[in-house]
Amino acid sequence: MKHTRIAAFAALGLAAALSLTACNGDDSGADASSQGAATSNSSSSSSSSSSGGGSEAGQGPSGSGQDSKGGADATNGGGTSGGTKVTSCKTKDLAIDAQDAAPDEKTGRIDITMVNRGSTTCSATGFPGVDIKDADGTSSSTGRGQAQPRVTTLKPGDAAVFNLAYDIDDSGESMASPTHLLVTPPNETHTVTLKWPAGAGAIKGIAADVQVYPTHTTK
Structure with a gap:
């Protein structure tokens, strides 16, 4: 009877340990997945910001040909x-x-x-x-x-x-x-x-x- 109780307690302890390990493994996987998503979002945001900055940098007034002194001039249209x-x-x-x-x-x-x-x-x-x-x-x-x-x-x-x-x-x-x-x-x-x-x-x-x-x- 005594040996039976000891074996039962041992079995319960093992089951509890296995359950705790499984729970820790799930949390670790969720954390990794969450971190991966955050990294992906950060990269996407950075890429979008860089693209927008490049577009703005390309905007601006173009030069005008004011150096020519002749009558025939590309800036003078009909x-x-x-x-x-x-x-x-x-x-x-x-x-x-x-x-x-x-x-x-x-x-x-x-x-x-x-x-x-x-x-x-x-x-x-x-x-x-x-x-x-x-x-x-x-x-x-x-x-x-x-x-x-x-x-x-x-x-x-x-x-x-x-x-x-x-x-x-x-x-x-x-x-x-x-x-x-x-x-x-x-x-x-x-x-x-x-x-x-x-x-x-x-x-x-x-x-x-x-x-x-x-x-x-x-x-």
Whole structure:
């Protein structure tokens, strides 16, 4: 009887030990599974954040071609009229002249007007090319003013104007002695030669210090 009780207690102890071991094994497996899921979620979140950062890094303003001084310019497009594409104005169809329009004794300004003498509507949108010819026979390009081109569409008889702006040298020692303006309309390669306007003030600095601004309509 005594041996039977001892054996029974031993059996119960063994069963309890086995049950405890099984419980510990299940908890360990659950913990490992939970840790694995957490690691997977963390990696997925990190990957998503990195992808979003790369996309944002790729955004930003693109550069604009403002260095070209010529009349033909990729940034100067044609226009539209009534939904129809309008081609650029041709130099041969434009009547062009220059006049002194200085607002005061310190600021020089020359207005250059282009009238569409052709039979069709055309676009004069953009920066013209302007070189200044000096008394010694050399010519130099002007710079560009900080302004955005405006859509400038000309029907037959319509006029567009653009300006040259500079500081006037009143010292009598100007390094420039301009005699002519060489003007190339936007998106054109043919140039017209105009006389430097009578009465226009002396240029302070050199031709590159004179700034040309984009065309706009006179209406």
